[in-house]
Amino acid sequence: MRLLLRCSPVIFLILILGSCGRGVSRFSDTGSVPDIFPDYTNVTIPVNIAPLNFRLAGEVEKLYVVFEGNKEKIEVRGKDKVHIDRGKWRSLLAGNAGDSISVTVYAFRNKEWSRYKPFFIRVQHEPLDRWLVYRLIAPGYESWSEMGIYQRDLTSFASEPVVDNRLLPGACMNCHSFRSNDPSDMMFHLRGNIAATILVREGKAVKLNTKIKETISNCVYPYWHPSGNYIAFSVNNISQVFHSVRDKRIEVFDSKSDIVVYDIKNNKLITAGLISSDSSFETFPAFSPDGRELYFCSAAKAAQPDNYNRVKYSLCRIGFDAGAGTFGHSIDTLVSSHVTGKSVSFPRISPDGSCLVFTLSDYGNFSIWHRDADLYQLDLQTGEFHPIVNVNSKESDSYHSWSSNSSWLVFSSRRTDGLYTSPFFSYYDRKGNFSKPFMLPQEDPDYYKFTLRSFNVPELVTGKVRNDGRSLLKTIGSPAKNVNFELKN
Amino acid sequence: MQKNKALGNAVILFSGLFFAGIFVFYAFFYNSHLHFEEQFQLHLMTWDWLLTRLSLPGGFAGYLGSFLTQFYFVSLAGPVVIVLLLATLTIVVKKIFSKVNSTAALFPFTFIPALLSAMILCNEFYPLSAITSFLIAMTGAMTYVSVTRRDRRAIAGSVLIPVTYWLAGGAFISLVLIMIVYELILRMRSSGTRSVTGDIPGLKPISFWYFVVYVVLGLAVPLVVRQYLVMQPLMITFLSEFYYKVRTTIPTAVIVLFILPPVIMLILYTVRVKENRVTLAAAAAILVFAAIGFLGFRNFANFSAEEIMRYDYLVRSRRWDDAVKYAERNPPRNFLSLSMLNLSLAKSGQMGSRMFSFPQRGDNGLFIPFNKEYVAPMMGNEILYNLGFVNAAQEYVFESMETIPDMGKSARALQRLAETNLINGEYRVAGKYIDLLGKTIFYRKWARNARNYLNNEDKIDKDPDWGEKRKFAITEDYFFSIKNIEASLAMMVKAHPDNKTAFEYLMAFYLINKDLRNVLYLVPVMEKMNYREVPVAYQEALMYVLGLNSNDPMKNAPPYISQATKERMQAYAGIYTSYQDAETRLKKNFSGTYWYYLHFGKLVRSDDSEKK
The missing domain is CATH 2.120.10.30 (TolB, C-terminal domain)
Incomplete structure (x- = not known):
């Protein structure tokens, strides 16, 4: 028991890291593009824009979102809103300028995950005035x-x-x-x-x-x-x-x-x-x-x-x-x-x-x-x-x-x-x-x-x-x- | 020993009387001021709201103040909040003062800051945050004086100044002054100038250079904040935007409050009470206290404003009968109160019967002209809303919210805006306001219910209030102006003859303006109103016209003119035509009749002196 108590922080850390890295393995497909606010589905953005944080409409218990470019991807978890790390976002956009990134949203409701159809964000080389x-x-x-x-x-x-x-x-x-x-x-x-x-x-x-x-x-x-x-x-x-x-x-x-x-x-x-x-x-x-x-x-x-x-x-x-x-x-x-x-x-x-x-x-x-x-x-x-x-x-x-x-x-x-x-x-x-x-x-x-x-x-x-x-x-x-x-x- | 016990009892009795007095005052004599304060603020229970406040000097005190003010929503909770706040303040102040002079006989001095705070709160332009900031500064001062080691006290002082400035704003001035006065007193004591009877004798003062540090910090911290963090006018930088609702006005009373504790400390330090003079000293202190209280409340309390606010509160709460009952005890003394009474009369079905029982003085007692300030448009919106002029009500209430002196928002205004947008089918904007109200404590329940109406046409149509407004919706567009209210009312009555409130307001407009020609034009509409008994004022007006045009008005009167009206007219006419001093003779029994108003009533236009 004492050993268990001593090891509990490590076990906790492993569990956290494990769950973060695992993504979502069992889910059902909704077959539709997510209803998000602001609507960033299939938009075109400049390479230097701030992270496109968004909220999924409707009741949702957990969110898991994958932003995926050619080489790298960002995984973001949240309750009903997505807050993207600025550094990772900047790197993702820089690595995909002139190309698109796909965004896949997973929502957890009623004890099960569902996956929305991915949407795309086109990243343009031309920057926006800052x-x-x-x-x-x-x-x-x-x-x-x-x-x-x-x-x-x-x-x-x-x-x-x-x-x-x-x-x-x-x-x-x-x-x-x-x-x-x-x-x-x-x-x-x-x-x-x-x-x-x-x-x-x-x-x-x-x-x-x-x-x-x-x-x-x-x-x-x-x-x-x-x-x-x-x-x-x-x-x-x-x-x-x-x-x-x-x-x-x-x-x-x-x-x-x-x-x-x-x-x-x-x-x-x-x-x-x-x-x-x-x-x-x-x-x-x-x-x-x-x-x-x-x-x-x-x-x-x-x-x-x-x-x-x-x-x-x-x-x-x-x-x-x-x-x-x-x-x-x-x-x-x-x-x-x-x-x-x-x-x-x-x-x-x-x-x-x-x-x-x-x-x-x-x-x-x-x-x-x-x-x-x-x-x-x-x-x-x-x-x-x-x-x-x-x-x-x-x-x-x-x-x-x-x-x-x-x-x-x-x-x-x-x-x-x-x-x-x-x-x-x-x-x-x-x-x-x-x-x-x-x-x-x-x-x-x-x-x-x-x-x-x-x-x-x-x-x-x-x-x-x-x-x-x-x-x-x-x-x-x-x-x-x-x-x-x-x-x- | 016995004397000490008696003094102890006196302190308890005094405290009880003082705080009970404040409670009674704010609960039963000045309660509408608290409702007024509450309705013109919006306190959101969100982290964002807290962080926004914390990002400004004095913002924490501002947050605390608005957090507590929201409890004014419940009539008796406001006085309880004030009493608790002032009691806490008194305890903290007592701890500070006891370091300088713990003579029990001088206990009333401990209550003076709370007394002044209670007075300040009588003025609706001083928010509760003025007092919360003071309490924070006093807590800082209490912390400071309770540090016994001088090196630690010096460090504590250097930390407390910027921290208190950020949390409480300009109240930190009070802290700095207390720190300096306290150290001066210790210095005088250590140099043997005077002995100290405070709690902890034998303390050593800090080095002179720390005085300099305190003063420099007191001046530099606000200036550094202004230069690098929050650019704002100098006065706001050194005080705070949370002490007075008009940013350009110097909040004198609050400054006096801030200076008061160090001044009292000096007084307490100098006053010495001999053993045999304790009772006399206590009595003198109580007398001084009572005199300050009497003169202060007389200066700060505004019972004329309280009356207007009472009418407004009753109308806002749709307690129409209570407003009429209140008017019976406190007849309106200005157009704002009168207009609220007239609305209450109309909504309780008494306008046509009783409006001339009250002192009518012109159509400004029916409609409130638009002014670029927050009180009149808020009250005016109630009239327009209840008449069915939804867009105009929306304009009035929006403008009211935009002119709130402290640039804050208003829960009451947002509630009305949510309603007007629901009625107009603007569900997304209505939803925005409802969501905001859902983040408050006291409007959450209302917001939860209102949310069910979004995008639900049928539910809105069936709602007794919102559905009625939809039913009376204006379909033929025109540009609304309160100056053309007669035309707007006429159009409303023409389009919706079943809008009884609008009809009665139009009738009232003509009656008040002694425009009997137009009263006659409205008789066919009145006849379709299905009155069980035609309102007395209408009967009287028609009888008057008949009297002018008919040889035998009693005989030619239409059936809805009651026998009582006919007899009353005969009696009135008898006196009116027989005596030169008819006005005086008729006043006793006929001052509530339309005839009396027609003959002797004076039409008054509103002027600036009436605007609060």
């Missing part, structure tokens, strides 16, 4: 609680605030934007009692007052010129109203909007009659990767909110001369609302210039509140466009942006529960094909189940945003620099 910057805010109406702009290391689960209202009590911040995925050139707006635009270049922050008498509002939706010398903005009179019927909540609309371009060097807003017309609404500017064209959305002006569902935006383009800071003399319409009968928002061109992705919804421009909002791709050579079937869902699929290598598209979607927005990533093969998207992995797969904040405006950046909180606070507390105005052409 950091994702997004805003976290409750999908509410007029007020906000804890919110801020945050950054997440996509190779791990580390995240931290870039700026939030823990640091700036009562403040609201939005519309963060980077020049060509570069974290050192950044801007965002502050709203509320300390309203201003904060422009950060090479770590130095400047506070701007962009509300001038010549424009209809503060600068709103931004897009950096690739040179870093300009930022295009829309200026909008934005209102919101609240639906009464059960399947709709909020309608956000512009009663006026124009486009202006902020000339950073000369501290002035420039615009032209063609992009700030009284007879139309212009919004959501985006420069082409070569900086020679400015894309935007335009709709015929209509009284709001009476015509809220009759305002439909077309995708347009105008030339831009960055040297002179002037605009072209004509506007091209690439996707006409007369043809689609729908409304375009958020045009975003891949950095290699091969593909333009936009959001198309039934009307208006605030597509996140439109369940019908889907992502479309436009071939800039042929002018043809079509929905990206692989990535769209029944819920709103809306804001999107590209990775610096043009291989990945990140977009926000409400597909999980119809209200709270989450980021998804899809691989673009440069032949016009997008892969089935995967949800931003979290250490705890239940993260999305319990979070009460939406991920807004996901933007990929190549490095970490290095803002010194104290100097940022100092800038925010200082007087804002007023911008000037010039009407061109």
Whole structure:
């Protein structure tokens, strides 16, 4: 007995190790692919993504999952969730880049194991930009609680605030934007009692007052010129109203909007009659990767909110001369609302210039509140466009942006529960094909189940945003620099 | 010896009275404040929630505070929690003070921190975590003063400062001050300045340099945390976000609480009570204590707010009859209370009969205008929800939750959001809220039941509450605004003439606004309501109109006008038309009639001064 007691730790260790190494020998096949959350079945992922931890749906007592590549495999055990070791995961992905790994899930229920049909995860060589910057805010109406702009290391689960209202009590911040995925050139707006635009270049922050008498509002939706010398903005009179019927909540609309371009060097807003017309609404500017064209959305002006569902935006383009800071003399319409009968928002061109992705919804421009909002791709050579079937869902699929290598598209979607927005990533093969998207992995797969904040405006950046909180606070507390105005052409 | 025994009995009696007093106060005079506190927080029993809290300075105290606050859900459990917490605090404080001066006659001083804590809790902006953090700091201080060897005490002090800062936040200031004061006292004693009557005479003070170390640690630890771990405003760094619900406000009362123990220690050190003056000293101390208690509670307690919270609690609990009974004893003094009373009258089937028995002052007593704060929208949501404006109720409650000053979430709000989403068939979002509530102690049972309704159309349709809301669902879309509530109500009544609450609110809206033309328009709808007895206020309004348009209103009155109403009108008209001081004469017997309101009632608009 004493001997048994003495040896018990060893016996215990042997039993543990034995059971770990043994896997599952007796099981029945379910014949189906497991229902997991997030849905990582048959997705395509970059070689540098964090482990895809997941939960098996339904009641389950134990889980045993095998991730198997060409040479190595990872075995993970859990109750109902899978937490993959980061080191092993990284090695597995590195060893299988350009290939697929198979995932076999075994579930233990009612004293027996069952095996699901394996699913596959395709691993792409092309990495994802390492950091994702997004805003976290409750999908509410007029007020906000804890919110801020945050950054997440996509190779791990580390995240931290870039700026939030823990640091700036009562403040609201939005519309963060980077020049060509570069974290050192950044801007965002502050709203509320300390309203201003904060422009950060090479770590130095400047506070701007962009509300001038010549424009209809503060600068709103931004897009950096690739040179870093300009930022295009829309200026909008934005209102919101609240639906009464059960399947709709909020309608956000512009009663006026124009486009202006902020000339950073000369501290002035420039615009032209063609992009700030009284007879139309212009919004959501985006420069082409070569900086020679400015894309935007335009709709015929209509009284709001009476015509809220009759305002439909077309995708347009105008030339831009960055040297002179002037605009072209004509506007091209690439996707006409007369043809689609729908409304375009958020045009975003891949950095290699091969593909333009936009959001198309039934009307208006605030597509996140439109369940019908889907992502479309436009071939800039042929002018043809079509929905990206692989990535769209029944819920709103809306804001999107590209990775610096043009291989990945990140977009926000409400597909999980119809209200709270989450980021998804899809691989673009440069032949016009997008892969089935995967949800931003979290250490705890239940993260999305319990979070009460939406991920807004996901933007990929190549490095970490290095803002010194104290100097940022100092800038925010200082007087804002007023911008000037010039009407061109 | 006998004197000591008497003093011992006095301490027991005093303790009993003090804690019983606090219990009675919070159980019977200030209980709705506790319910109010509880509903505007969400304490999840998950590791994640605990870790999130622990990742912030003062987070452990915050966690402890919200953990205990959830027990406020049960009316008598809240006062018990407060009493237990304050009793523990008193025991800990007593142990600290006894090191400086163990004179029994000064025992009331030991209760002063608990007294101030009890006062602070009267203000709904001070969470329980302000007190839990103080208790943690006092426990640290008790540990410190109980270390007899000075080298060990120096080490203990250097460790306790950062640990207490992380666990309790700015309450560590109290610890540092106690440590310094304690060492100063030991130093004075060892230098023979003064003798110490504390528990352990003969202790040696720590070296002067440790004073410097304590001060440096006290300043440096928060700054290092701010620089490298949690970037937040300086005030929050040195205090904590868990002491006051508005992050930009300096929690003065809590700071006073933190400074109090070292100050009392110094007082105790200086006060010497002669043998023959013990009774006098004890009496004086009790007197001082009572004066602080009286003035403090008068300053901190807000019984106007308690009244509003009482109405809100009764409405939230759907205790409609109790709300009306409460109003009979405490007539509403502001629009928030009045609107809760009117809802209770409507839901208990008394609106048309009794609403003018209470001081109606305008349609803001029916509907609460939207404000970007958390109280009015929460209460306003109850009205909209019960009228069938599900989306509007959802908006109100969501906004309420988003404007909670401490940026937390609300169990009550999540419960309502789960309901509105269930009614609207948004099962995935409803499931999310239900799952969250399932992680709490007191809403778990509700969540378990609500889960059965997910994706079960039939079950929801058959539910008396949710099914009714579905039945009255708005099918023709329009943009809702509380400013256009009359139009929304009219549309609701037109689409759902069987929505009795909406009909009675619309009638009330017109009656309160003295809009008899529209009251008349609603008579055909009223006639289809199958009232066993048409509500008195409607009868009175119709009789008034008849009186204006008919030579013989008594004869021409429709059959549903009761004989009593006719006779009452005759009596009222007799006085009204005969006396110049009719208002005064009618007040006694007719102030509850619609006629009296019509003739003498004043329409008041809400103003900012009424908003709490």
